Amino acid sequence: xxxxxxxxxxxxxxxxxxxxxxxxxxxxxxxxxxxxxxxxxxxxxxxxxxxxxxxxxxxxxxxxxxxxxxxxxxxxxxxxxxxxxxxxxxxxxxxxxxxxxxxxxxxxxxxxxxxxxxxxxxxxxxxxxxxxxxxxxxxxxxxxxxxxxxxxxxxxxxxxxxxxxxxxxxxxxxxxxxxxxxxxxxxxxxxxxxxxxxxxxxxxxxxxxxxxxxxxxxxxxxxxxxxxxxxxxxxxxxxxxxxxxxxxxxxxxxxxxxxxxxxxxxxxxxxxxxxxxxxxxxxxxxxxxxxxxxxxxxxxxxxxxxxxxxxxxxxxxxxxxxxxxxxxxxxxxxxxxxxxxxxxxxxxxxxxxxxxxxxxxxxxxxxxxxxxxxxxxxxxxxxxxxxxxxxxxxxxxxxxxxxxxxxxxxxxxxxxxxxxxxxxxxxxxxxxxxxxxxxxxxxxxxxxxxxxxxxxxxxxxxxxxxxxxxxxxxxxxxxxxxxxxxxxxxxxxxxxxxxxxxxxxxxxxxxxxxxxxxxxxxxxxxxxxxxxxxxx
Amino acid sequence: xxxxxxxxxxxxxxxxxxxxxxxxxxxxxxxxxxxxxxxxxxxxxxxxxxxxxxxxxxxxxxxxxxxxxxxxxxxxxxxxxxxxxxxxxxxxxxxxxxxxxxxxxxxxxxxxxxxxxxxxxxxxxxxxxxxxxxxxxxxxxxxxxxxxxxxxxxxxxxxxxxxxxxxxxxxxxxxxxxxxxxxxxxxxxxxxxxxxxxxxxxxxxxxxxxxxxxxxxxxxxxxxxxxxxxxxxxxxxxxxxxxxxxxxxxxxxxxxxxxxxxxxxxxxxxxxxxxxxxxxxxxxxxxxxxxxxxxxxxxxxxxxxxxxxxxxxxxxxxxxxxxxxxxxxxxxxxxxxxxxxxxxxxxxxx
Numbered sequence: 001x002x003x004x005x006x007x008x009x010x011x012x013x014x015x016x017x018x019x020x021x022x023x024x025x026x027x028x029x030x031x032x033x034x035x036x037x038x039x040x041x042x043x044x045x046x047x048x049x050x051x052x053x054x055x056x057x058x059x060x061x062x063x064x065x066x067x068x069x070x071x072x073x074x075x076x077x078x079x080x081x082x083x084x085x086x087x088x089x090x091x092x093x094x095x096x097x098x099x100x101x102x103x104x105x106x107x108x109x110x111x112x113x114x115x116x117x118x119x120x121x122x123x124x125x126x127x128x129x130x131x132x133x134x135x136x137x138x139x140x141x142x143x144x145x146x147x148x149x150x151x152x153x154x155x156x157x158x159x160x161x162x163x164x165x166x167x168x169x170x171x172x173x174x175x176x177x178x179x180x181x182x183x184x185x186x187x188x189x190x191x192x193x194x195x196x197x198x199x200x201x202x203x204x205x206x207x208x209x210x211x212x213x214x215x216x217x218x219x220x221x222x223x224x225x226x227x228x229x230x231x232x233x234x235x236x237x238x239x240x241x242x243x244x245x246x247x248x249x250x251x252x253x254x255x256x257x258x259x260x261x262x263x264x265x266x267x268x269x270x271x272x273x274x275x276x277x278x279x280x281x282x283x284x285x286x287x288x289x290x291x292x293x294x295x296x297x298x299x300x301x302x303x304x305x306x307x308x309x310x311x312x313x314x315x316x317x318x319x320x321x322x323x324x325x326x327x328x329x330x331x332x333x334x335x336x337x338x339x340x341x342x343x344x345x346x347x348x349x350x351x352x353x354x355x356x357x358x359x360x361x362x363x364x365x366x367x368x369x370x371x372x373x374x375x376x377x378x379x380x381x382x383x384x385x386x387x388x389x390x391x392x393x394x395x396x397x398x399x400x401x402x403x404x405x406x407x408x409x410x411x412x413x414x415x416x417x418x419x420x421x422x423x424x425x426x427x428x429x430x431x432x433x434x435x436x437x438x439x440x441x442x443x444x445x446x447x448x449x450x451x452x453x454x455x456x457x458x459x460x461x462x463x464x465x466x467x468x469x470x471x472x473x474x475x476x477x478x479x480x481x482x483x484x485x486x487x488x489x490x491x492x493x494x495x496x497x498x499x500x501x502x503x504x505x506x507x508x509x510x511x512x513x514x515x516x517x518x519x520x521x522x523x524x525x526x527x528x529x530x531x532x533x534x535x536x
Numbered sequence: 537x538x539x540x541x542x543x544x545x546x547x548x549x550x551x552x553x554x555x556x557x558x559x560x561x562x563x564x565x566x567x568x569x570x571x572x573x574x575x576x577x578x579x580x581x582x583x584x585x586x587x588x589x590x591x592x593x594x595x596x597x598x599x600x601x602x603x604x605x606x607x608x609x610x611x612x613x614x615x616x617x618x619x620x621x622x623x624x625x626x627x628x629x630x631x632x633x634x635x636x637x638x639x640x641x642x643x644x645x646x647x648x649x650x651x652x653x654x655x656x657x658x659x660x661x662x663x664x665x666x667x668x669x670x671x672x673x674x675x676x677x678x679x680x681x682x683x684x685x686x687x688x689x690x691x692x693x694x695x696x697x698x699x700x701x702x703x704x705x706x707x708x709x710x711x712x713x714x715x716x717x718x719x720x721x722x723x724x725x726x727x728x729x730x731x732x733x734x735x736x737x738x739x740x741x742x743x744x745x746x747x748x749x750x751x752x753x754x755x756x757x758x759x760x761x762x763x764x765x766x767x768x769x770x771x772x773x774x775x776x777x778x779x780x781x782x783x784x785x786x787x788x789x790x791x792x793x794x795x796x797x798x799x800x801x802x803x804x805x806x807x808x809x810x811x812x813x814x815x816x817x818x819x820x821x822x823x824x825x826x827x828x829x830x831x832x833x834x835x836x837x838x839x840x841x842x843x844x845x846x847x848x849x850x851x852x853x854x855x856x857x858x859x860x861x862x863x864x865x866x867x868x869x870x871x872x873x874x875x876x877x878x879x880x881x882x883x884x885x886x
Contacts, residue, residue, distance in 0.1 A: 005766070005790055006789065024764060025764050025765065025766050026728075026730070026764075026766075026796030026797075026799075027766045027768055027790065027791045027794055027795070027796060028766055030697065030698065030699060030794060033699035034699055037699060144885070145885070176765060176766075177764075177765030178764060178765055178857075178886075179764065179765055179857035179858065179883065180760070180761060180762050180763060180764065180765060180767065180857070180858065181765075181856075181857050181858065181859065181860065181861065181864070182765055182857035182882070182883065182884050183765060184857075184860070184861040184864060185855055185856065185857045185859070185861075185864045185882045185884065186882075186884055187861065188861050188864035188865040188868060189864075189865070189868045189880075190855040190864045190867060190868050190880055190881065190882045190884075191880070191881060191882075191884070192878050192879060192880060192881050193878070195868075195872075196865060196868070201878050210872065210873075214869060214872070214873035215873075216872060216873040216874070216876065217876055218848070218872050218873075218876045218877065218878060219848075219849075219876075219877075219878065221878070222878055223849070223852070223871075223877055223878030223879035223880060223881070224852060224879045224881070225881050225885070226854060226881045226882070226883070226885065226886070229852045229854070229879060229881065232852075237849075237850065238849075238850055238851075238852055238879070239842045239846050239850040239851065240838065240839055240842045240850065240851045240852075241851070241852050241853075241854065242835070242839070242851070242852070242853045242854070243853075243854040244853070244854065244855055244856045244859060244863075244867060245855075245856030245857075245858040245859050246854045246855075246856055246857075246882065246883055248854065248883075251883055251886045252886060266838075266842065267838045267839070267842065269835050269839075272812065273805075273811055273812060274805075274808075274810050274811065274812060275810070275812060275816075275823075279812075282816075282818065283817070283818050283838075284815065284816065284817050284818070284826075284831055284834060284835055285812060285815065285816040285823065286812075286815050286831060286832075286835075287811075287812035287813055287814060287815060287816075288812070290762070290805075290806050290811075291759065291760075291762040291858070292759070292762075292772055292779055292803075292806045293806075294860070295860075296859075296860025296861065296862045296863065297860055297861045297862065298760045298767060298860060298861070299767075299861060300760075300765055300766060300767025300790065301765040301766060301767065302767075302790075304767060304789075304790065305861065306760045306767055306769070306788075307759075307760070308759045308760045308860065309757050309758060309759050310757070311755070311757035311759065311772040311774050311779065312772075312774055312776075312777045312778070312779060312806075313777055315777075315807075315811045315813050316811075316812075316813020316814055317813060317814050317815070317828065318811065318812060318813055319828075320863070321856070321859050321860075321863040321866075321867075322860070322862050322863045322866055324832075325863065325866045325867055325870050326866060327828075327832055328832050328835060328836060328870070329866075329869075329870050329874050331832050331833055331835075331836035332835075332836040332839055332840055332870075332874050332875070333874055334836070335836045335837050335839075335840035335841075336840045336843065336844070336874075338874070340873065340874075345873070349866075352860060352862040352863075355862035355865060355866060356861065356862055356865075358865070359861065359862065359865040366861075376787075377787070377788065377789040378789075432728065432796070432797060432798075433729075433797060433798070435763050435764075435798060435802070439805075440762070440763075440802065440805040441798065441802055441805070443804060443805040443808045443810060444801070444802045444803070444804040444805055445675065445804060446675035446676045446745070446801055446804075447797070447798070447801070447802055449675040450674075450675060450723075450729060450797070521885065522885065523885035524885065524886070526886070
């Protein structure tokens with residue numbers, strides 16, 4: 001998030017796109033509900049009638065895959081009516097004219113055709129959004145999990161610059177991160193193209209810095225992303241995979257393909273707290289400690305680094321992941337016959353605080369993060385030095401790159417669109433009571449009682465045509481696989497769209513999704529797959 | 537603008553908009569309350585916080601709904617105040633079970649604390665008592681309305697904090713109770729099971745189901761939730777090596793004590809019998825327990841031999857958005873610094 005959870009309270013308007021905030025980020029959802037009750041205006045862009053959509057001033061019920069057209073279309077109307085923030089555009093941005101030329105092609109009629117949203121609703125939304133300030137744009141995987149995901153994010157940023165909503169309290173571009181420490185894992189360089197702190201692998205200086213620090217040698221080409229790793233395994237280029245606390249068999253698109261890829265490996269190690277669907281395929285399983293059993297830090301969606309503290313001991317011989325990997329590193333170096341030499345080449349850690357000191361020394365945005373500073377509420381990065389208070393809002397007065405750049409982005413249809421054989425669009429997500437692949441929540445009896453099984457959500461119109469009643473068993477089929485599941489018939493999804501989660505191994509949405517990737521961000525298009533629904 | 541007033545002879549300054557109860561807290565003067573809560577709007581239901589304000593024609597005023605004004609002189613205790621408060625508590629107890637020792641709220645109960653403070657010694661009021669069935673429709677908490685004192689904290693929490701309004705006051709007079717729409721079991725309502733009302737209930741009318749199995753926690757540890765990316769502060773309540781409860785951390789700047797259903801009630805996985813307790817090595821298609829030395833040496837040797845035979849890029853690491861920053865730092869350091877590959881990713885895109 002460019003902004004903070006706390007300053008969202010000052011937003012006078014919200015544009016929520018591709019985020020079922022109430023269920024996926026419930027406490028931020030509460031803040032939005034409260035702000036709306038106290039007078040903030042709410043526009044929700046979603047193919048489903050989510051809790052926030054029902055509370056919205058305007059719900060734009062979009063066909064999955066139409067985000068860029070819709071955002072460009074709102075910008076088109078704002079420009080045509082002269083509602084843009086001319087001063088902000090002139091003083092803070094660049095590339096406006098080139099971008100404007102693209103946006104001009106997105107007439108309300110054309111956008112309505114692509115998105116299924118009526119022209120007058122587009123006008124209402126554009127007027128409300130552009131004339132209410134400050135306005136916060138909030139998005140989640142509904143924007144990113146498309147083959148045009150990275151352009152979708154750029155379209156969000158363009159709209160916020162057009163309306164002058166960057167670098168101010170109550171504004172900003174606010175992606176809501178799905179996992180407790182997905183922000184931190186990115187920050188710490190667990191990406192194939194970045195060292196910690198988003199220092200590029202392709203950058204000579206960055207490579208030199210880390211090579212010296214760790215006494216190591218590595219190439220200048222970015223590595224493989226998760227879906228690419230699986231494909232490389234299938235092709236025999238990848239021989240061994242070490243998985244820690246992930247369950248790709250359930251979380252990744254085209255689940256049957258994932259299993260096949262993992263089975264193609266020579267050696268698979270899984271480190272987890274449970275014998276997950278992925279761990280069952282492993283050659284070696286290492287028992288790890290849960291969050292309740294270790295110290296360290298998590299970084300939340302607003303870049304706040306916070307301390308976690310051990311409340312109990314790990315069960316049996318389970319150990320914290322940091323201890324396991326340090327131990328493994330010492331043994332691997334020995335097996336390789338390497339004795340690296342560098343100021344941070346060692347692997348003899350005695351505490352997570354000591355590891356953070358090392359990470360901070362090599363990671364400018366975490367430069368001032370020390371465990372001793374995090375006792376009371378944490379610190380938001382960038383925090384470059386030990387006396388820096390942290391940064392609640394990014395891009396205040398000046399963008400981190402200088403001028404904010406308008407990136408012209410075009411609507412690109414999804415990789416798979418409905419046809420006669422597969423006439424419905426499957427979009428996937430999560431539910432309030434469960435979490436991700438269910439490894440944790442399906443082991444909580446009460447959560448299973450509240451949400452005992454998967455249901456495919458289908459609109460009343462589609463259900464009537466297919467002869468399906470609420471609670472009926474149906475089969476959902478895509479070109480990748482088929483899933484037997486009960487139907488939840490109602491108005492939650494718009495006609496033509498069905499919804500499933502990836503919480504339940506026995507009725508897994510990801511058996512149906514496909515692996516088409518955004519060419520830049522390499523994110524799979526989990527939000528659009530063509531399916532058909534049949535009575536079971 | 538600040539307001540200066542006197543409470544029990546102590547001079548105290550508060551911000552405009554503060555109530556007399558806020559001012560008393562600021563002055564360090566205890567006033568018993570049952571319906572007041574820092575996170576909720578003043579309500580004035582329980583009539584325990586009555587005080588005398590010099591010069592006011594009314595004999596007593598509820599401090600929780602009375603705005604503090606400049607120059608106000610307040611008394612929080614006098615024979616008439618003390619007697620009235622005892623009456624109020626006696627009236628509450630006249631329709632309240634007297635089984636404190638076996639009540640799930642024992643030793644956490646605000647009514648116990650208040651009764652002890654005002655010094656109720658007898659109960660002069662005898663009459664009809666409610667006998668509602670316990671609502672156990674929600675797996676995480678019980679509703680025992682026989683213990684309800686109608687303070688309205690649950691109703692206001694659901695409305696003001698959760699913005700939901702799943703429950704409200706229903707019926708009239710002695711029959712007044714807290715109910716869902718059509719007075720049906722709470723699991724059939726719009727309740728999102730956040731448990732915030734349970735946390736706020738001052739008595740044993742709402743309590744976590746886990747309290748039927750566990751007594752008071754032995755220790756509390758502040759930490760951060762392991763579910764979504766909001767990063768709510770949680771307080772884990774433990775007995776020995778078992779997590780027996782969770783409450784929101786009121787001091788955390790993200791959630792200010794609030795939680796969702798997963799944060800508050802989704803902790804059972806931590807002590808689940810399925811937890812992995814020993815390293816496992818697959819032999820002839822079946823897992824066999826191993827020592828750490830065996831398992832780690834095997835992994836080190838296998839990964840090293842892949843690196844030697846096929847080059848570093850024949851190995852890849854998937855790190856975890858569930859692990860800490862420190863662990864993720866080490867995992868990518870292991871991939872790049874030890875194995876020599878940039879093949880490191882996690883579920884950021886999933």
